[in-house]
Amino acid sequence: AQSVTQLGSHVSVSEGALVLLRCNYSSSVPPYLFWYVQYPNQGLQLLLKYTTGATLVKGINGFEAEFKKSETSFHLTKPSAHMSDAAEYFCAVSEGNNDMRFGAGTRLTVKP
Amino acid sequence: DAGVTQSPTHLIKTRGQQVTLRCSPKSGHDTVSWYQQALGQGPQFIFQYYEEEERQRGNFPDRFSGHQFPNYSSELNVNALLLGDSALYLCASSFGQPNYEQYFGPGTRLTVT
Numbered sequence: 415a416q417s418v419t420q421l422g423s424h425v426s427v428s429e430g431a432l433v434l435l436r437c438n439y440s441s442s443v444p445p446y447l448f449w450y451v452q453y454p455n456q457g458l459q460l461l462l463k464y465t466t467g468a469t470l471v472k473g474i475n476g477f478e479a480e481f482k483k484s485e486t487s488f489h490l491t492k493p494s495a496h497m498s499d500a501a502e503y504f505c506a507v508s509e510g511n512n513d514m515r516f517g518a519g520t521r522l523t524v525k526p
Numbered sequence: 527d528a529g530v531t532q533s534p535t536h537l538i539k540t541r542g543q544q545v546t547l548r549c550s551p552k553s554g555h556d557t558v559s560w561y562q563q564a565l566g567q568g569p570q571f572i573f574q575y576y577e578e579e580e581r582q583r584g585n586f587p588d589r590f591s592g593h594q595f596p597n598y599s600s601e602l603n604v605n606a607l608l609l610g611d612s613a614l615y616l617c618a619s620s621f622g623q624p625n626y627e628q629y630f631g632p633g634t635r636l637t638v639t
Contacts, residue, residue, distance in 0.1 A: 418568075450630075457530070457616055457630035458569070504568050513582050514559075514628070516568030 416441040416507045420517035428525045433477075433492040435520045437505030440486065447488040448506040448514070449479055458504065464488065475499070500524045528553065530619050530631035538637045539607050547602040547634045551619030557581075558600040559628060560592060561616040569616055575600050604636075612638045 421436035439445055446465050450458040462473025469481040479490045488505060505517045531550045539545050551558050557576045561569035571584035575594035589605045598619075604611055614635050618628035 455632070457632045458618075459630070460627060463627065506568075513571050513584060515571070516561075518566075518568050 415513075416445060416509050416515050418505050418507050418515055418517035420503075420505050420520050422520055423518065424521045424523065426523040426525060427495045429497055430494050433490070433495045433499065433522065435490040435503050435505075435522065437479075437488045437490065437517060438486050439488060439505070439507045441507055441509055443509050446508040446510055447479075447481060448508070449473065449477070449488075449490045450504045450506060450516075452502045452504065452519075454501075461490070461503075495522075495524045497524050497526065530617055530629050532615075532617050532631040532634050534634060535632070536635045536637075538639060541607055541609060541638055543607050544603065544605045545607060545636060547604075547615050547617075547636070548599065549602070549617030549619075549631060550599045551617075552629045555619035555621045555629070556598050557620045557622070558594060558598065559618045559620070560600070560602045561618065562586070562611075563614040563616055563633070565613070572602070607638045609638050612636060 417440045419438045448463045449461040452458050461477050462471045464471045464481045472478045477492045502519045502521050504519050506514050508514045529552050533548045559574040560572040563569040572586050573583040574581050578594045591603045594600045614633040616633045617631045620628045
């Protein structure tokens with residue numbers, strides 16, 4: 415079955431610095447990959463997704479992620495962090511069978 | 527356009543009791559998935575309903591059951607509650623099969639004492 419590992423349960427960056435959240439996946443078939451963000455006391459919001467095609471995916475709020483099959487990775491980046499980016503981020507993988515598997519999450523803190 | 531709505535927001539139950547959680551999907555969506563998110567963890571897939579049938583199920587015991595109504599809304603039922611069932615229960619809706627873009631509701635926080 416598919417699975418996701420998010421490296422680093424907590425990441426702290428300064429405002430304006432690069433954000434890099436790491437995600438590695440395991441899948442027996444070409445995967446569908448997702449990044450979600452969760453603000454306190456809220457549900458999950460889709461940031462971006464990769465299904466097929468271009469491996470560099472652009473999402474909302476200036477985030478992007480690159481699918482690297484050789485590295486089984488789907489890391490999330492943003493060139494310049496904003497205070498409003500502070501939240502919990504989840505990477506998820508699906509094999510197209512409606513069973514989406516989530517990582518344990520990475521809490522992003524942005525320092526002023 | 528209302529997004530995914532869930533009720534109630536919070537719920538406190540005693541061990542051994544039964545609970546029903548409700549979800550209304552985003553307008554135009556016909557598929558509802560349920561997830562359990564324990565504190566400090568990522569969501570875990572419970573099951574998915576499409577055309578009023580359970581289409582896919584995660585690794586959860588039969589104490590967890592569900593239903594989808596003709597208007598696409600859904601219920602999650604949990605019987606014989608255990609302390610370990612305390613979690614945030616998330617509902618997500620989407621359109622069609624298979625589906626990749628799920629919209630999540632705010633969740634129901636269940637506490638079992």
